[in-house]
Amino acid sequence: QKEVEQDPGPLSVPEGAIVSLNCTYSNSAFQYFMWYRQYSRKGPELLMYTYSSGNKEDGRFTAQVDKSSKYISLFIRDSQPSDSATYLCAMRRPGANNLFFGTGTRLTVIP
Amino acid sequence: GAVVSQHPSWVICKSGTSVKIECRSLDFQATTMFWYRQFPKQSLMLMATSNEGSKATYEQGVEKDKFLINHASLTLSTLTVTSAHPEDSSFYICSARPSSGRAFSETQYFGPGTRLLVL
Numbered sequence: 001q002k003e004v005e006q007d008p009g010p011l012s013v014p015e016g017a018i019v020s021l022n023c024t025y026s027n028s029a030f031q032y033f034m035w036y037r038q039y040s041r042k043g044p045e046l047l048m049y050t051y052s053s054g055n056k057e058d059g060r061f062t063a064q065v066d067k068s069s070k071y072i073s074l075f076i077r078d079s080q081p082s083d084s085a086t087y088l089c090a091m092r093r094p095g096a097n098n099l100f101f102g103t104g105t106r107l108t109v110i111p
Numbered sequence: 112g113a114v115v116s117q118h119p120s121w122v123i124c125k126s127g128t129s130v131k132i133e134c135r136s137l138d139f140q141a142t143t144m145f146w147y148r149q150f151p152k153q154s155l156m157l158m159a160t161s162n163e164g165s166k167a168t169y170e171q172g173v174e175k176d177k178f179l180i181n182h183a184s185l186t187l188s189t190l191t192v193t194s195a196h197p198e199d200s201s202f203y204i205c206s207a208r209p210s211s212g213r214a215f216s217e218t219q220y221f222g223p224g225t226r227l228l229v230l
Contacts, residue, residue, distance in 0.1 A: 034218055043117070043204045043221040044155070088154065092218075097143055097208065099219060103154045 003027050006089055006102025015111050019076040023089035023102045026070065030091040030100070033065050035074045038086045038104065047087075048074065079109045114138055115207050117222035124195055125230055131191045132225045134205030140185035141207035145219060146178070149202045161188040185210065195229045202226050 006023045013019055021035075031052055036044035048063040050056050050072075056063045062075040072091075076083055089102040114137040124130050134144055142163050147155040159180055160168040167180035179191040188207075192199055203226075206219040 032218065036221070041202070041224070041226070043115075043206075043224040046113075046218060046220060049218050097160055098145070098157055101154050 003100045004089065004091060004102045007105055008103050010106040010108060012108045012110060013079055015079060015081060015109055017079050017109075019079050019083070019107060019109075021074040021076075021087050021089075021105050021107070023072050023091075024070055025072075025091060025100075027093070027100075028067070028070065029093045031094050032092040033063070033072050034090045034092075034099070035061075035063055036088040036090060037083075038088060040085075044088055081109045081111050084108045113209065113220045115205065115220050115222040117205055117225050119225060120223060121226040121228075123228045123230065126196050127194055129191055129193045130195055130227060131189055132203055132205075132227075134188045134190070134207070134222050136186045136207040136209075136220075139207070139209045141188075142185065142210045143208045144182060144188040145206045145208075146180060146188075146190050147204045147206070149204060149224075155204065158190075192227065195227070197229045200227055200229045 004025045033050045035048040037047050038044040050063050050065050053065045053067045060077045064073045086104040086106045088104045090099040092099050116135045118133045144161040146158045149155050157170050158173045161180045161182040163182045163185050169175045182188040202224050204224040206221045208219050
C-alpha cells in the first residue's frame with residue numbers, strides 16, 4: 001500500500017464549477033499537509049499548507065484536513081481555465097525532511 | 112518570497128558527458144535542499160537530500176557516484192549527472208526548505224525544473 005493515495009484523474013469540469021481534489025494516507029504520523037500545483041513542464045508551486053487538522057482558506061482555494069479519517073481535500077471555487085494543471089498533495093512527519101507525494105490529479109477547466 | 116531558481120532550464124548533451132544543474136534559493140537560506148526526478152505523467156521521485164556542509168543522503172536505488180550532489184552554501188546546491196546516458200533523460204527538479212526561524216520553514220519550495228535530454 002502506498003503511503004499517499006491520490007486519484008490521477010483526469011478530471012474535466014466546466015468553468016465556474018467547484019472542484020474537489022482528495023488524497024488519503026496511511027501514516028497517522030503525518031502532521032504537515034501541502035497542496036502543490038504543477039503546470040506542464042514546470043516545477044510544482046506551493047498552493048496551500050496546513051498543519052494538523054482543520055480548514056484553511058486562501059481566495060478561491062480551501063484546504064481541509066481530517067486526521068481521524070486520514071483524508072485531505074482541496075476545493076477550488078469558481079474554477080478558471082488557468083486552474084488547469086496537475087495538483088499534487090504532499091505530507092510530512094514532524095522532524096522528517098522528506099515529503100510524501102500523491103501521484104497528482106490532472107485537472108482541466110473547460111471555458 | 113520563497114523563490115527557487117534552477118539553471119539551466121533545459122540541456123541536451125551527448126551520451127558519456129557530464130551535466131551540472133544548479134539550484135539556488137534566491138530570497139532565503141536553505142540548510143536542506145532536495146533533488147527529484149519526474150518522468151512524463153508521473154509524480155516526483157525523491158533522489159537525494161542535500162545538506163549544507165555535509166554529504167547528501169541518497170534514496171534507495173539512486174547511485175551516488177552517478178548523481179553527485181554538492182551543497183556548498185546555504186543558497187546553492189548542485190547536481191552533476193556523470194557519464195550521462197539516454198536513460199538519464201528526465202525532468203530534474205530541486206526544492207529547498209527554508210532554515211528554521213521562518214514561519215513557512217516546514218514546507219518546501221520548488222525550482223522550475225531542468226529538462227535533460229541525453230542523445
